Amino acid sequence: MTPPVGIIMGSQSDWSTMREAATLLDELGIAYESRIVSAHRTPDRLWSYGKEAAGRGLQVIIAGAGGAAHLPGMMASKTRLPVIGVPVQTKALSGVDSLYSIVQMPKGFPVATMAIGAAGAANAALMAAGILALQDDALAARLDAWRDALSASIPESPTDE
Amino acid sequence: MTPPVGIIMGSQSDWSTMREAATLLDELGIAYESRIVSAHRTPDRLWSYGKEAAGRGLQVIIAGAGGAAHLPGMMASKTRLPVIGVPVQTKALSGVDSLYSIVQMPKGFPVATMAIGAAGAANAALMAAGILALQDDALAARLDAWRDALSASIPESPTDE
Amino acid sequence: MTPPVGIIMGSQSDWSTMREAATLLDELGIAYESRIVSAHRTPDRLWSYGKEAAGRGLQVIIAGAGGAAHLPGMMASKTRLPVIGVPVQTKALSGVDSLYSIVQMPKGFPVATMAIGAAGAANAALMAAGILALQDDALAARLDAWRDALSASIPESPTDE
Amino acid sequence: MTPPVGIIMGSQSDWSTMREAATLLDELGIAYESRIVSAHRTPDRLWSYGKEAAGRGLQVIIAGAGGAAHLPGMMASKTRLPVIGVPVQTKALSGVDSLYSIVQMPKGFPVATMAIGAAGAANAALMAAGILALQDDALAARLDAWRDALSASIPESPTDE
Amino acid sequence: MTPPVGIIMGSQSDWSTMREAATLLDELGIAYESRIVSAHRTPDRLWSYGKEAAGRGLQVIIAGAGGAAHLPGMMASKTRLPVIGVPVQTKALSGVDSLYSIVQMPKGFPVATMAIGAAGAANAALMAAGILALQDDALAARLDAWRDALSASIPESPTDE
C-alpha cells in the first residue's frame, strides 16, 4: 500500500541529511517510502513519480537536493500534492545555492522550503505531520505530544558539560 | 464561521505583497480572513491567535513579514497547524534578512517558506490550496484547472511588445 | 528547416533580455528559432524539446531563466547538445538566485553559464557562434571580423559626453 | 535576590558561546542569572520572563541565539529593559542568519546587537557593564580598570611563538 | 548643561537618517546634542569628544556612519559610556559594509548595533531611552506609554489604500 509520505532525494549522498526526516516520521508513526529521484540523471523517473503521485495515494512529498537543486521545484511542477523542499548543505556555497534554487520558485509552483541541512530535514517531517494531522486526530495528538515533550525537555539553566 | 485559511502579516505595509495571496485564494474559491498580527508590537495578539487557531477551525496560516521577520516562526511555535511563511522584500537587504529569519528555523518548528515578495505570496495561497485539496476533491479539481490554465496560457514563442 | 540554434526562455518577460542573443545571432548571420519553454509551467514541452533537439538538427541551445532557474539545467539533462545558460536579473536577488540555479550543476550535466542579464545573453550568441565556427570557416571569418570590429571601435581616450 | 543581569539563550548548545558573557561578568563582579529560554520551544517561559523582568529587578538582558534567532527580538517586545543580542555562529550560514534575525528589528523594538560568536558574547557583558556603570561608580572604576589592563597587555611588537 | 544623549554622525549626509533618532528622543522628552564627528576627517574631534564624554555628563552616545563606518567603534574605544551604532545605508553595498564595520567589534569594545537605516536610527533612540529609564521612573513611564501607543495603533486587519 502506498504510504502517505514520499521522501525523495537527488542522490545517495543526500541520505545522511534526509534520514533525519525518515527518523522523525518513524517517531511520529507516519509511513513513508524513500526513493532516489535525480532531476538530471533520472528525469523520466521524476516525471513518472510526479505524474503518479496523487493517483497512487501519496499525500505529501519531501524532496531534498543540493547545489542547482532542481528536484523539489520540478516535482512541484508535475503534481498538485504539497512538496516540501530541503536544501542540502554544499561544499563551496554551504547550501545557499540549494536554498535559492529551491525557494525562489515562480508564481504557480510553490515549494515549502525548510532550513538548510539536518534541521530542515527533520522539520520537513514535522511539516508533513502537520499537514496530515488536519485529517487525522490521532496523529494530531501524537504531534502535540511530540511538541510538548520537546518543550518539556528544555532545562531551566545551561550546564557545563 | 472560521474560514480555513488565515492570512496574517506584521504590518499594513506588508499588505501590498500579501494581497497576492488573498487574490489567488479568491480565484480558487477558498475562504480566508486577513489580520495584522505583529510579533513585536502585538505579541499577545500573536499568542492568542496561535493558541486558538486550531480550535477555531483554521487549517492553514499564511504569515508574511519583513526584516527580522519573527511572525511566521513564532506562530509555528504556538500552533501545530501548517504555517506558510512569505519573506517580504526589504529596502536595505532586499528580503534576504526576511528569508533567513523565516527559513532557518530550528528542529521542531517548521515554516513552509516561499519566495521573496509577490511571487511568494501568490505561491503561499497555492500551497494552502494544495494542502486543503487533500480533503476536498472539488478544490483539487479547481487547483488542477488553475494549473492547466496557467500552462495553457504560455505562448509558443516570445513576441516583441 | 531546423536552424542550428534554439533560443528558449522561461517566460515572455525574459525576452527583453534574450533578444540580445537573437540580435547578435542576426548580426553574425546565424539562423535560430525562439521558443518559450517553461520548466515548471510547460514541463512536457521542455521534455519533448530536449528529446527531439539533436534529431531535429539543432546544434546549440541557449536557455535563459530567472529566479529558481531550472530550465537550462533540465534541458541539459534531456539532450547531449551544448546548453548555454543565461541568468536573467531578478527583482529581489538581482540574479544571484538565477546564477546559482544555473551554474551549480552536478557532475554529468554541464550548463555553459554566462553573465547575469543582457551582456550574458549577447555572449550566449557569441559562444554559440564560436562552437558552430568549429565546422564553418565562413562563420569563423565573420566571428573574427565581429571581434576585430569591436576592438577597433574602442577610442584611445574617454570623452565627456 | 534578583541579579541585575539575566543571560538567556535558546538552547544548551549556545552555552559554549554565552559562557564568555558569564565569565566576563564574573571578572567585573556583576551578578547574573543564566537561563535557557527558547523562543520556539518554551514561548510561555519567554513570555513570563519578559513580563516579569523589570518587576523582578533585572536591569539588562543578554540574549544569545542562532539561525532564525527570534529570542532577542521577542524579548525586546516583552520588556522595556535593554536587550543585548548575541548572534551565535551557525553551521551552514556562519551566523549571518543569526545576525540578520537579531539586528534587523523594526522601529519600536531595538536589540543591541553584538558581533557573531564568542567576541560578541564577551562584549555583551561589557555593554551590560557600561550600562550598569551609569549608576554605579565602583563598577565604572572596575570597568575602567579592566579596559586599562586590556590596553596595557598589548605588547609593542609581535613575536614568533 | 550637557544633555544625557549625544548623537554623532560621520557627515552631514547621514543626518537624513539620524534625524529619526532625534525625532524620537524629542517624542520621549529626552534632551540631546547632535554633532558631526568624522572618524577620518576630524579624528581629533572624535578623540576629544570621546575623552570628555563621561566627564561632561553624557550618558549614552548614538553614532551613525556608513561604508567603512569606523566612528561607532572608535568612539567605543575612547569612552566607557554605552555607544549605540547605526549603520547608514550605502549606495553600492546597501549598508552591509556599514553593518559589518560596526557590529564585528573585537572583544573589549562593544557597539550596540541597530538595524540598517532609518528604523535603526529610531531604535537607537529607544535603546537610549531604555538605558536612561533604568534611573528615571518618569522616563520609564513615558517609554511604556510610547510602546503601548505603538501597539494600540495596529489595526485588526489590513486595508486597501
Next chain:
Amino acid sequence: MTPPVGIIMGSQSDWSTMREAATLLDELGIAYESRIVSAHRTPDRLWSYGKEAAGRGLQVIIAGAGGAAHLPGMMASKTRLPVIGVPVQTKALSGVDSLYSIVQMPKGFPVATMAIGAAGAANAALMAAGILALQDDALAARLDAWRDALSASIPESPTDE
C-alpha cells in the same frame, strides 16, 4: 599532433581540481594537453597560447583558476575558440571570487562557466565532449553511453552505508 582539447590552469595547485576534467576526457576517449598558464605570472605564455590555439588545431580550451581568476576571460580575449571556465574553490571566499571573476564577462568575450570546484571540472570535460560530438558521431555515441550509464547507476532507494 595537437589534441582537440587544451586544459590550462593558473597554477600547479589547481591541478587537484582540474584533474577531474582530464580523467573524464580519458573516459570519453578524447585527447588533450594540460598546461600551466598563469595570467599574471606568465602573461606572455597566455598570449602565445591564445594566439596560436586555433592555428595549432585546438578546438576547445578548458581553463581553471581561483581568486581573481583572470585566465579564462583573458584567454577568451585572445582566441575565438570556445573557452570553458572552471572556478577553483578558494580558502577565504569559497570560490565566489573565482566564480564572479570568470562568469561576469562583458559583451564580446563569453566564458562558458561551470560549477565551483571538482564537479565543475568534470563538467567542463563533458561540455567539451558535447561540443566536439557535433562533428564526431562516434564521440556522440560514447557521450550518450556515458550519460546512460550514469543514469543507470542510480539505485531506486537510498541505503544506510
Next chain:
Amino acid sequence: MTPPVGIIMGSQSDWSTMREAATLLDELGIAYESRIVSAHRTPDRLWSYGKEAAGRGLQVIIAGAGGAAHLPGMMASKTRLPVIGVPVQTKALSGVDSLYSIVQMPKGFPVATMAIGAAGAANAALMAAGILALQDDALAARLDAWRDALSASIPESPTDE
C-alpha cells in the same frame, strides 16, 4: 612629456566614475593622461601600455573596471609600477563582482584596491598623490593642505537642508 599618472579604464562608460580621479588630480596639480584600455577588447593595447609604462616615465597607474574586472590585475602583471584599482559599480551585482575580481589577486601581483564607485576613484587620485609626494615636497604640502581643508570643512553640527 609623459605625466606621472596614467588613468586607464575598460570602457567609455567607466569615465563617469573615473572622472572623479581626474578631477582630484587636477585639484592637486598632478599631470595625468587618460586612456581606454580594455583588457578583453584591446589586449594588445594593454600589453604595450604595461610594457612601456615604466620606460615612458609613468610612475603610478590608476585602473578602473567593472564586472569581471581584469584590467587592473593584468596591468599589474605587466609592470612593476604601483597599480591602483577602482571597482566600478555594476548593475546586477553592485560592484561586488568588480571588487572581488580586482582585490583577490594572487601572491606576486598586488593591486591597491579602492572603494567601489566614485569615492574609490577620488581616493585613487589621493593614493597616487601620497605615493608621488614621497619624492615631491611641494606636492606633499599641497596634499596636506587638501586634507586640512577637508577637515576644516566639516561643520560642528548637522543642519536640516
Next chain:
Amino acid sequence: MTPPVGIIMGSQSDWSTMREAATLLDELGIAYESRIVSAHRTPDRLWSYGKEAAGRGLQVIIAGAGGAAHLPGMMASKTRLPVIGVPVQTKALSGVDSLYSIVQMPKGFPVATMAIGAAGAANAALMAAGILALQDDALAARLDAWRDALSASIPESPTDE
C-alpha cells in the same frame, strides 16, 4: 634609524598572516619595523604612530586587521603616507567583514587594500616595494628580478604529486 616600511597589526594573532609581508620584505632587502597597534585597545599608540610617521622617515605603512578592521583606515586619517591594508581572515565571516571595513573608505582617505589573508600580506610587501622602487633603481632591479624568478618558476605542465 627609521626603516622605510612600518608593518602594524591589530593584535599578536594577526602576526601569522602579517609575517608573510615581513618575509617578502626580507627577500627584497627592504628594512622594516613591526608593531602591534590596536585601533581600539591602544588608540593613543595609533595616534602617535600616525602623527610621527612621516616625520620619523617612514615612507609606507602596511596595516593588517580583522573583523571591524579599523586600523588601516584610522591610520590613513592620521598620515599622508601611503597606507596598505591587509584584511585578515576571520572565523565567522571569512574576512569579508575585514575587507569591507578596510576597502570601503570615504573620499579623502584611501587605503590600498590587498587580498584577504596571506596572499594579501605578501602582496602588501610587493606594493610597498613598487612604491619605494620609484626612487630606488637598485630596488627596482631587485623587484624585477623577483618577478622574473616567479615567472620562471612556473612549470610548463602540471604534475601529479
